[in-house]
Amino acid sequence: MATVYSLPYLYETDVEWIGERKGDLESPGLASLQVASPPEFQGHQGMWTPEHYFVASVNSCFMTTFLAIAEMSRLELVSFDSKATGKLDKVEGAGYQMTEELSSSQNSSFDTKRTWNGPAESWKKQKGTV
Amino acid sequence: MATVYSLPYLYETDVEWIGERKGDLESPGLASLQVASPPEFQGHQGMWTPEHYFVASVNSCFMTTFLAIAEMSRLELVSFDSKATGKLDKVEGAGYQMTEELSSSQNSSFDTKRTWNGPAESWKKQKGTV
Numbered sequence: 001m002a003t004v005y006s007l008p009y010l011y012e013t014d015v016e017w018i019g020e021r022k023g024d025l026e027s028p029g030l031a032s033l034q035v036a037s038p039p040e041f042q043g044h045q046g047m048w049t050p051e052h053y054f055v056a057s058v059n060s061c062f063m064t065t066f067l068a069i070a071e072m073s074r075l076e077l078v079s080f081d082s083k084a085t086g087k088l089d090k091v092e093g094a095g096y097q098m099t100e101e102l103s104s105s106q107n108s109s110f111d112t113k114r115t116w117n118g119p120a121e122s123w124k125k126q127k128g129t130v
Numbered sequence: 131m132a133t134v135y136s137l138p139y140l141y142e143t144d145v146e147w148i149g150e151r152k153g154d155l156e157s158p159g160l161a162s163l164q165v166a167s168p169p170e171f172q173g174h175q176g177m178w179t180p181e182h183y184f185v186a187s188v189n190s191c192f193m194t195t196f197l198a199i200a201e202m203s204r205l206e207l208v209s210f211d212s213k214a215t216g217k218l219d220k221v222e223g224a225g226y227q228m229t230e231e232l233s234s235s236q237n238s239s240f241d242t243k244r245t246w247n248g249p250a251e252s253w254k255k256q257k258g259t260v
Contacts, residue, residue: 003169005170007218007219007220008217008218008219008229009168009170009218009219010216010218011179011181011184011185011215011216011218012185012213012214012215013182013186013189013213013214013216014189014212015189015190015193015214016209016211016212017193017197017210017211021194023190023210025189025190027182027186029175029176030176030177030178030182031176031178033163033178033186035193036194037197038139038141039133039135040135040139041194041198042198042201043194045159046159046160047160048157048163049141049190049194050186050188050190050191051139051141051187052160053183053186053187054141054187055141055142055143056145056155056157056163056180056183056187057180057183057184057186058180058184059144059145059155060145060153060179060180060183061181061184063165064151064153064165064166064167064171064173064179067147068167068171068172071172080147080153081145081146081147082145082146083142083143085141085142085143086140087138087139087140088137088139089138090137
């Protein structure tokens with residue numbers, strides 16, 4: 001029998017400090033990751049930061065949502081690639097904020113084989129940018 | 131000479147579909163990660179999801195901010211551990227939303243050696259929960 005999931009869905013994380021500006025990031029049943037402050041906040045080079053994870057979550061949510069919609073639309077995906085850059089800035093009276101998520105038509109692309117048999121005009125672009 | 135960073139700070143990510151409901155997650159200079167839709171959205175068990183990365187970013191930002199404040203306050207940290215759970219629910223007329231980030235006094239703790247020489251009443255709790 002298939003597992004039945006019921007709302008709300010819960011996503012657990014545990015962050016434990018391991019020295020300097022670094023931490024271990026865990027979630028039940030998942031491989032451990034590490035996280036650190038970025039160099040511009042007295043942190044470390046070459047490590048995923050809270051800022052990166054935030055932008056990655058938005059960018060990858062875009063992909064998983066796209067995959068779900070493509071499947072519902074019976075579009076057979078050939079490729080999908082999306083670049084997103086988060087812009088962190090100081091906002092007057094509000095401190096640091098992720099003010100923009102830059103993701104334009106230049107940096108997301110997909111390619112599909114048309115498999116849908118609905119009206120052709122609905123799927124004019126088999127290959128395109130979003 | 132120390133590197134000088136200037137605002138805004140940019141955080142780049144690239145997500146590329148690798149089949150099923152999975153993607154590779156990259157950022158210049160960082161080790162690759164993977165991401166997948168969670169099982170409750172026709173995804174995969176045992177993989178970090180956009181939902182997990184979102185909660186992880188908030189939780190680890192809490193840690194890195196705490197570390198920065200502790201350092202500015204000359205508090206010598208002994209340990210820091212924070213659990214945070216994101217609650218995803220359906221919101222009438224708005225679809226799925228991360229409606230709550232559950233992180234209470236029961237699941238975040240820190241322990242410090244007092245090293246600050248300022249007024250004692252400001253740092254009554256050497257060891258505590260937030």
